[in-house]
Every structure is written in structure tokens, then in C-alpha cells.
Amino acid sequence: MRAPGDKSGLKAGDTLLAVENVSLTFGGVKAISEVSFDIRKGEIRAIIGPNGAGKTSMLNVVNGFYHPQHGRITYKGQTRARMKPYQAASQGIARTFQNVALFRGMSTLDNIMVGRTLKMHRGLFWQMLRFGPAMAEEIEHRRVVEDIIDFLQIEAIRKVPVGKLPYGLQKRVELGRALAMEPELLLLDEPMAGMNLEEKEDMCRYILDLNNQFGTTIALIEHDMGVVMDLSDRVVVLEYGHKIADGTPDVVKADAKVIDAYLGIERGVSGPSQESEAT
Amino acid sequence: MAQTSDLVRLDTFAKLLCEHARLRPDRAAMRHKDFGIWRTWTWREVAENVRAYAAGLQALGLTRGAKIAIIGANRPALYWSILAAQWLGAVPVPVYADAVADEMAYVLNHAEVTFAAVQDQEQVDKVLSVAEQVPLLSVVLYDEPRGLRDYDHTRLHRIESVIDNGRKLLAADAALAAAIDGERDRGGADDVSIILYTSGTTGRSKGVILSAGGSIAAARDTVGFDKLGERDEVLAYLPLAWVGDHYLNYAQALVAGFCVACPESIETAENDLQEIGPSFYFAPPRVFEALLTRVTIRMEDAGALKRRMFQYFIGVSRRWGEKILNGESVPLGGRLNYWLGNLLVYAPLKNVLGFSRIRVAYTAGEAIGPDLFSFYRSLGLNLKQLYGQTEAFLYVTAQPDGQIRADTVGPAVPNVDIRISESGEVLYRSPGQFIGYYKDTERTAEVMTEDGFIKTGDAGFFDEDGQLKIIDRAKDVGRLGSGALFAPKYIENKLKFYPNIKEAVAFGQGRDFVTCMLNIDLTAVGNWAERNNIPYASYQELAQHPRVYRMLGEHVAEANRGLASEPLMANAQIRRFLILHKELDADDGEMTRTQKVRRGFIAERYKPLIDALYDGSDAADIATEVTFEDGRKGVLAARVRIADAATQPVAAERVAA
DSSP: OOOOOOTTOOOTTSEEEEEEEEEEEETTEEEEEEEEEEEETTOEEEEEOSTTSSHHHHHHHHTTSSOOSEEEEEETTEEESOOOHHHHHHTTEEEEOSSOOOOTTSBHHHHHHHTTGGGOOOOHHHHTSSSSHHHHHHHHHHHHHHHHHHHHTOGGGTTSBGGGSOHHHHHHHHHHHHHHTOOSEEEEESTTTTOOHHHHHHHHHHHHHHHHHHOOEEEEEOSOHHHHHHHOSEEEEEETTEEEEEEOHHHHHHOHHHHHHHHOOSOOSOHHHHHHHHO | OHHHHHHHHOOSHHHHHHHHHHHSTTSEEEEEEETTEEEEEEHHHHHHHHHHHHHHHHHHTOOTTOEEEEESSSOHHHHHHHHHHHHTTOEEEEEOTTOOHHHHHHHHHHTTEEEEEESSHHHHHHHHHTGGGOTTOOEEEESOOTTOTTSOOSSEEEHHHHHHHHHHHHHHOHHHHHHHHHHHHHOOTTSEEEEEEOOOSSSSOOEEEEEHHHHHHHHHHHHHHTTOOTTOEEEOOSOTTSHHIIIIIIIHHHHHTOEEEEOSOGGGHHHHHHHHOOSEEEOOHHHHHHHHHHHHHHHHHSOHHHHHHHHHHHHHHHHHHHHHHTTOOOOHHHHHHHHHHIIIIIHHHHHHHTOTTOSEEEEOSSOOOHHHHHHHHHTTOOEEEEEEEGGGTEEEEEOOTTOOOTTOOOSBOTTOEEEEOTTSEEEEEOTTOOSEETTOHHHHHHHBOTTSOEEEEEEEEEOTTSOEEEEEETTTOEEOTTSOEEOHHHHHHHHHTSTTEEEEEEEOTTSSSEEEEEEEOHHHHHHHHHHTTOOOSSHHHHHTOHHHHHHHHHHHHHHHHHHHTSTTTGGGOEEEEEEOSSOOOGGGTSBOTTSOBOHHHHHHHTHHHHHHHHHOOSEEEEEEEEEOTTSOEEEEEEEEEEEEOOOOOOHHHHHHO
16 A cells, blocks of 8 residues: 655644644533643554543544634644535545444445546546446556555455444444545544454554554544554543543543543542633 | 477476476466455566575475475465475474374474474464474564564574565576576476375374375376366365465465465465355355354344245255256256246356355365255256265375265375275375375385275275265274174264254263263353343353253254164164263374364263263263363363153064064
């Protein structure tokens, strides 16, 4: 598979994406308040937190699906005001979803091919013919898709409608579709949710391989602490829309606030939530 | 035909390869599906690659007589590894790719391998993990580079780069090119061609040494027998280390010059079969069984019209199909109906299964259910049975076209002599027979008679048509406490013909009566449970479900009725049975790698269950250790129910009355 993206000219370790003081409200509900963090090129960045902490909202903000009321997002050095998801996609941000969002009636191959849409340039006229530049283009895309199928070891389900596949495989197909965009930044929303141990191990392998071999930057939300602590270079912890910790897995693990948030020792209802109720 | 006469004289596989490259340079020799596309190599390309590979291997230090392990799935690069090794006079030693590390270490060590050619990272890891126990191993070659980038490459080489290097060396140095060709020509009929380790129904595996001349002579006989030629094509999906693959897909291909296609992966083999449409096909009975089970399940889910049509025409084919295939006389109405059925059902079905172009198909290894056998034959598939073993380089007997029966394995193939010993054991002498077991003269002497026949260890007899009928392993045929004949495998096979029963193990040697352990078939029973709204959370729970017991109890009772009708077997009816809480598995040592049950081992491992079968209790506790593929172990505990089976009054009494 091709290594995506030195398009930006960034080196590993440079800031790829910076989120500064972002707040997002839905009516009176404050989903995210004043959160800042960054994602560096080439790292695996985990976003964790209890249910309702605003993790998925955060990803939605990053890929332009939600527009924060306050704060700035800088991606590859460009600060953006408003951006549509397709713009984010064309700039190299791909994602998978918490609940698998594939075209159930279409085959694995076609679903992954969908991920190439933005890279297809020929118009409707050529697309209708079985020869010519559109065909050549299609062959080129198919080659990329076959690389991905090989990478994810899903040859056997190439032509199976994804609706018929078990959940773990659907998740893998969804990852394949995101990879088809040759993303620079890959956002994974709970990639291992609902998987058994073996499927989780496979998925971890793929994430690590992606990161090691192709240098893809990955931001992931995950509830399995073992997975998060093993995979990620740095972890940001959210609770009730606030950032409560940020750092390497070891630092985060030892953080008193994080322990409280997860284990709920002594304090009961924590400070930040009272704040958010007050607003 | 001066050209073809050369093929008949050549005595090593490397020479055959070059001869095919001369005779049919542009015909396809190998195919492999990779990245979704079938890639094809012609005979000329294969010969060129193998020659360069041989040069590359020589540069790495592979010498005449050295052993090279071949580990992985069926891939061109691994077949070329075998060929390139033989070119240099080195000895390939294929090892089962799914062997656990410990087993692999034993074989690598015993065979004294210095080189290993493996498929991918998984196998590289496995080989490296046992490297300390295999001190002689100096070079590891791999086919797929994925994940291996960061490995220490001092002993590790990619096959592709070895070939490229060899090509450069050959181009640069004409003397070397001549020397490499000289190495090929030095090979002769008496060379050790390959060492195949048998899966070992009992104890540690043994290395069966086969000579180049013998292997080729045996393959020539069967190529002639089934009229195989350059236009044939096979899909190589059988384990590389098994004699069947080496014979059917390697030796026969190199003798007949047909094309070998390698599937994309084991999981896609079925799909690839459909795309390739082989003309020669081999599958063990369980594959045919699994296919039929799947077809049946899919037809049950199909619409009413399709289902009715399917059932009607399957009925027609059962009535006329085999007769038409055997060339017997069939009334015009039957022929017309069968023709229509072929148009509407059989041909599309065969197409879906990838059987459309099959001229000859074989099954062997286990007894095949008569219903199953005739189902495929009645569709017009020329399915036949053969009997063989690694020591014979596969074929001992095979059924000629038109003389097919489900319960026999056919007469001896050309140039094979068979005789039955006084104790009922089958003995044979064949052109392809082995030289001996590697480093084990004792056991070699055990299986050879003084006049050069080999003991198969199977009990059998010739029926009135001159076809061999195998009853069981000779040492397994025993007697009950009462002195009545007890042939466990015969009983087990009767049970295994039911789709719901995946495995059966019968006990009774020296006991008062026969009992058995069953494994449910998860596909069939799971589907049945779904249709009958029976919820279950695990294999274990389903296996112990009372209704499953009732259903399998009926199967056992029916098998008993069958046994009662045969005078020899009537006393060996099954009185009590149980359903095991786990599947019997080769990783736990309960089966061989070729899926044969190891009865003695099972008897030991499940002793509490066997005691319970005979002491009348209705349940027993069992805790067994299970081994995972990476070698870790876990314990599985369960309470297993034991049920009584309905038996028939013994025929002998009725005869007496």
C-alpha cells in the first residue's frame, strides 16, 4: 500500500492538528467546553473519557461535521473557520464510525471503492464507457483497493454484501474504506467496540502496522483501557466536555482526576459537571 | 513423436520442467491469484525462474544432499523452492504449515534442515522461535515481505531477491550457467527426491524418503490411467506437506504438463475453484460433505419454487444420473428428464461449486457415505475413490471409469501388486514405494516384508469384482468381551454419514458392549437449532442440549438397525453414547493433521467419560486441557450427559430361532 501524505511537507512530530479552546453547545447543553489539544504527525493519539464526555463530538468537530461556537482549529498550518466534512475529507482526514456506517447491500469491494470517490476525476460520459480514461482510472483505483484488501486480509469476503458479514468484519471493511482515501489523519471512533479478543488483537495489529509502515497519523476513541494504553503515544482525557488530563499513557494512568473519573472515588459528582449544569 | 519420448525417459522433476519448457514454452504452467487478479506463468517462465532460483540458492550455500524445509500454503514460490532444491540435488522437506512450534521443531531437527523456505511473517516467526532447538538451520527464505521489514536480515532472505540475484549471477558468468545446468543433469532416478513427514496416526511423525525415479514412475502410471494431459488444470489447495498435494499437484503436473493454480488464500479456495474450474479434482470426503451440507442449507432458505424444482430434479438424478454416467441403458423419458434437470439444476449447481469442467475427481482418506457419493455422481461428476498412503507415494488402488462403488476403493493401479496377508492385512508393492523412513531403519524394517512388500496396516479383502474393500486399521479391528467382531471405524463411519454428526469415536475392545462419543456438526446442528428456535450460547451448551441428545439418539438407533442387518457386525451395536463438550482437534493431539481420530489417545484423555459409559451413570465430569495455536494452554471443564441408545435384537439369535 502506498504511504500517504507527505503532501503537507510536515515531518513526524510536527503538529498536524491543533485544537484551541474549542467549545460546542447544542442549545443549552454544553458538549465541549474550552478544550485544547494537539495531534502530532505520525503519532497514535487516543481520546478517552466516560460515556457522554464529548469524545465523539470532538471527532465530529475535527472532521467538520459539527461547527464549534468558540475556538480555533488549525490543520496543517491552516486555521479554519467553518469546514464541511467533504472539505475535511479532501484535505486527508478520514474516519470510521462508532456504529458501522457501510452500504449494507453493497459488496466489500464496492464499499471500499466508495472511499476512492474523491480521487476519481473523470466525468459521467467517460464513466459510462467500458474503455478509455475512466476505465484506466478505475483500474488504478481497484489496484489501491486490492492493496487494502490484502492489507486487511479480507480477500475471502471481497464480493460478499457487507450486510451479511459479522460485526467484526464490518468494522474491518469500514477501516478499509477510510484507508481508501489514503488519509493523512485517520479518526477511529471505537474501532474495537463489540469485538471479541481475537478480533481486537487483529485490529490492534492493523492500527500499529498502519502507523509503523505507512506513517499514518491516528486519533482514536476507545473504551478498552488495555488497548489504549498499549497502542497510543499520547492520551487526552475528557470528562463532561472538559479536558482533565493530557499526556503519555503512564502519566495519564497516574493522574488523580482520571482515576476519579473512571472509578468515582469519594467525590461523587465531580466539579466540572456542576459547572456545566450551571451554564 | 520423438519429442514426447524424451518425457518418458526423464528421471528427475527438474529435467521434466526443462523438457516442458522446451515442448510447450508458452502454455500456462502455474497460476496464482494475488491482489484479486490471476497471475500466470508459462512453462518457460517457471523454468527460467527455477534455474535462477537454483543459482541463487547455490550462492547462499545450498549443496547436494542438504535439506530444505518448505513451510506455508500453496504458492508458486514454494513450489519453485521444491523444484530449485531438487535441481541442485538438495532434498525438500515440506512441513505442515499449521503445525504448532513444538511439532515443527521436531521435524526440522529430525530432518537436519539447514535451509527453510517459508510463506510469510507468521511462519518466519514460528521458525525463528524454534531456531535455538534447530542448530543446523542457517538460512530462512520467505515469500511475502509484509511485516518483515524491521527483521534482522543476516539469515533472512526474500525469495524474490534470491531469484533476482541468481539471474544476475547467471547472466554475468557463463561458466556458472553451465555449472548450474550440470547440477541438474547430475541428478538421477536414485536421488532422494523429497522427504514427506507422515502425520503420524500413532506417535511421532516419520520421514518417508521417496526417490526421484520412483515418484515419476508412479505419477506416469496414474497420468496414463486417467488420461491427464497438458490441457488439464488443477487447483492446488491441499496441504503442501501432504503426499496428496505433492503427488496430484506436483508430480502429476510435471509429468503430464498441466497447469497448477494456487488459490489466493485458504479461505478463498472455494471461490477460486469456481473461477478456475479445474478439470481434475481431489477432495477428502469431508469437503464433499461440507459442500452438500451448505447446498442443502441454502436450498432450505430458498424460495418455494426453487426448492420444489431442486427436490424434484435431485430425485430424477438419483434415479438416472449414475446409470447415465456409467453408460448403462436408460429409457428415453429418463434421459429427457435428466437433460432438463441438467439444464435447470445440475449444471448451474456444478457451476456454483466450481465443478463444471471436472473430468476426473477423486476422494480418499476416509470412507465416504454412499448417499453422499452417489449424490455427486448422479449430478454427472465423475467422482471415484482411490486408496493409498505416503509410503506408496499415494496410489495403491483406484477405481477405473465406469466401475465405481461407494464401499470399495477399486483394483490395484497399473504396476502395483497387492496381496492380503493371513491376518487380513493389505500388503502392496508399487513403483513409487518409499526407500525407507529417514533415520529409522527399525520402523522401516517393521513395515517391509522380506520379499519387498509394504504392510499398510489396514485390514481389507477383495470382493467378487476384484475391488479392494478396506474395513479398518488392522490393529483396530478387535473383539468384544463376548468374542464378537468389533470394527470401530466401520461403526464410526456409519455414524458420521449423518450430517449432524461430525466425528464419532467407538469403544468396545474387550468390553461387554459398544459405546461411542460423538461430536456434533456445528453448521448442521446450529442451523437446525435456529429453525427450531432453540437458543444456545456456546458449542458446549448446544452439544449438551436434551433435544440434540434426542436427535442424535435417533441417529444412533438407526445406525444400530444397519449394524443389526449385517451378521458380522450385529453384536457390535451401540448401547450407550455421549456427546462431547468440545470438538476433537489436532492441536490437542486428539486427531492427526489429516483429521483422523487417535482412538488410543482419546481413550486415555477422556478416561472418566469412558468409565461412566460403562458403569451405568447418567453423567460425568471432565476437565481437559486445550492448546491454542500459539501454544498457550487452557482448561475446559464440563459435565457431560450420557444416554442409552435403542438396539435391535441380535440377528444371530433370530437366525438360530
